[in-house]
Amino acid sequence: MKLQHYLGGLENLGPVNLDKRVFFADWEKRIFGIHTVMMAESAHLNKALPQYPINSLPTSFKETWTWASLRTGAEDMHPFEYFKFRYYERWLMGISQFFIDRGYVAAEELDKLTQHYRANPTEPLPNKPNPQLKEQVVRYLEHGDSSLRALAKPARFKEGDTVYVADPEAADHSRLPGFLRNKKGVVKEVYPAAFEYFVSTGPDGLEGPQHVYCIAFDAADIWGKEKSEPNTVIYADLFDAYIKPAH
Amino acid sequence: MTSLFHYDDDREANSAAKVRALEALLIKKGVLGNDSVDAVLNHFETVAGPFNGARIVARAWMDPEYKRRLLEDTPKAIKELNFPVGMDGAEGEHMKAVANSESVHHLVICTLCSCYPWPVLGLPPYWYKDPVFRSRGVREPRAVLSEFGVSVSTDKEVKVWDSSAQIRWFVIPERPANTEHLNEEQLAALVTPEAMMGVALVSANS
Numbered sequence: 001m002k003l004q005h006y007l008g009g010l011e012n013l014g015p016v017n018l019d020k021r022v023f024f025a026d027w028e029k030r031i032f033g034i035h036t037v038m039m040a041e042s043a044h045l046n047k048a049l050p051q052y053p054i055n056s057l058p059t060s061f062k063e064t065w066t067w068a069s070l071r072t073g074a075e076d077m078h079p080f081e082y083f084k085f086r087y088y089e090r091w092l093m094g095i096s097q098f099f100i101d102r103g104y105v106a107a108e109e110l111d112k113l114t115q116h117y118r119a120n121p122t123e124p125l126p127n128k129p130n131p132q133l134k135e136q137v138v139r140y141l142e143h144g145d146s147s148l149r150a151l152a153k154p155a156r157f158k159e160g161d162t163v164y165v166a167d168p169e170a171a172d173h174s175r176l177p178g179f180l181r182n183k184k185g186v187v188k189e190v191y192p193a194a195f196e197y198f199v200s201t202g203p204d205g206l207e208g209p210q211h212v213y214c215i216a217f218d219a220a221d222i223w224g225k226e227k228s229e230p231n232t233v234i235y236a237d238l239f240d241a242y243i244k245p246a247h
Numbered sequence: 248m249t250s251l252f253h254y255d256d257d258r259e260a261n262s263a264a265k266v267r268a269l270e271a272l273l274i275k276k277g278v279l280g281n282d283s284v285d286a287v288l289n290h291f292e293t294v295a296g297p298f299n300g301a302r303i304v305a306r307a308w309m310d311p312e313y314k315r316r317l318l319e320d321t322p323k324a325i326k327e328l329n330f331p332v333g334m335d336g337a338e339g340e341h342m343k344a345v346a347n348s349e350s351v352h353h354l355v356i357c358t359l360c361s362c363y364p365w366p367v368l369g370l371p372p373y374w375y376k377d378p379v380f381r382s383r384g385v386r387e388p389r390a391v392l393s394e395f396g397v398s399v400s401t402d403k404e405v406k407v408w409d410s411s412a413q414i415r416w417f418v419i420p421e422r423p424a425n426t427e428h429l430n431e432e433q434l435a436a437l438v439t440p441e442a443m444m445g446v447a448l449v450s451a452n453s
Contacts, residue, residue, distance in 0.1 A: 008358035010382035027263035033284030060277035113268035130280025142333040237412035
């Protein structure tokens with residue numbers, strides 16, 4: 001069981017952070033940018049709905065890198081570390097380790113060059129533009145990577161159905177918020193067609209195209225009357241694998 | 248939270264040097280060009296950002312028929328406004344708008360990560376990504392809203408939208424009073440990212 005899957009509802013955390021900045025520090029922009037370029041040149045985009053020239057892109061990056069990769073890494077962290085480090089600090093840790101694990105960068109050379117930039121913070125980056133990759137980055141941001149897929153099988157549930165959330169086996173990565181497991185809800189909307197998540201989550205249940213439902217939960221049915229606020233409804237978009245019939 | 252953990256004094260300087268070293272090595276090894284990251288950042292300054300969402304909200308305030316179409320088919324209604332290409336691009340492939348009213352207040356959250364409608368709102372502010380908001384927002388939304396300075400009584404229904412699948416949600420806030428004399432551009436200038444996630448109201452003097 002991972003705390004990261006069960007954040008919703010956790011108590012005793014104190015006041016919310018009201019900081020409206022997107023980036024705390026300028027360096028955070030760079031790791032956000034690196035991640036987004038990785039998504040834009042990810043090998044999996046050769047099957048994306050928009051036609052991307054992934055196979056002919058002049059890049060040495062031959063990996064699949066999606067939100068699922070970043071999220072799986074964040075869910076793999078020590079839960080205290082997850083709280084200790086800011087959002088983009090976690091990204092920097094996860095993405096650096098990915099490039100080390102995949103053999104693109106050696107840990108020693110990264111350490112050595114980090115020390116070098118500590119001593120020479122204004123030294124510029126190597127001057128090596130890549131116009132075709134730049135075009136692909138813009139194309140990806142403009143056209144995205146829709147997960148919408150056709151599915152001949154009809155949806156198992158319809159608007160107004162009372163359903164329960166499933167309680168699948170724990171996995172490394174999940175799109176099921178833990179606080180909803182085993183809870184009762186009502187189908188508010190069945191989204192047209194189906195959606196395919198980036199990866200299979202194994203026993204957790206995401207695999208291939210699935211219908212997605214918007215499910216409405218009465219807050220009291222989730223937290224109990226004492227621990228919830230009245231007149232409150234929580235909506236969650238849930239993949240078909242996460243839903244089971246009321247009977 | 249900060250006092251619970253020990254941080255090195257050179258926390259930021261180290262991260263800054265590390266990310267620069269990583270970017271430099273990736274450029275050297277052909278994973279990135281030195282113009283790749285800048286292309287991403289440029290997109291969020293010029294094409295995708297809360298300035299788009301603010302225009303959509305202002306149009307919805309001016310034109311009830313537009314608002315109706317926006318709530319019914321969000322991507323289609325956004326297309327009417329002649330934005331640059333990209334409004335159904337990355338993290339905006341499937342967006343839906345909900346509207347605050349006298350009887351309902353909406354709050355958008357992502358308890359598992361930080362799903363956010365990039366094309367119309369840009370990148371999420373820190374509070375949205377912070378684990379404390381994500382933990383508390385689904386259980387005690389009114390308490391959280393009051394910390395943001397928004398008071399919502401229990402007579403008003405609160406709807407919380409947890410974005411854990413493919414839909415990216417945003418809120419059409421209520422139009423503030425005494426804004427009848429403002430044009431669309433002036434109205435748009437009042438709309439903040441926080442208002443479009445439901446943690447702020449729009450005021451005529453903001």
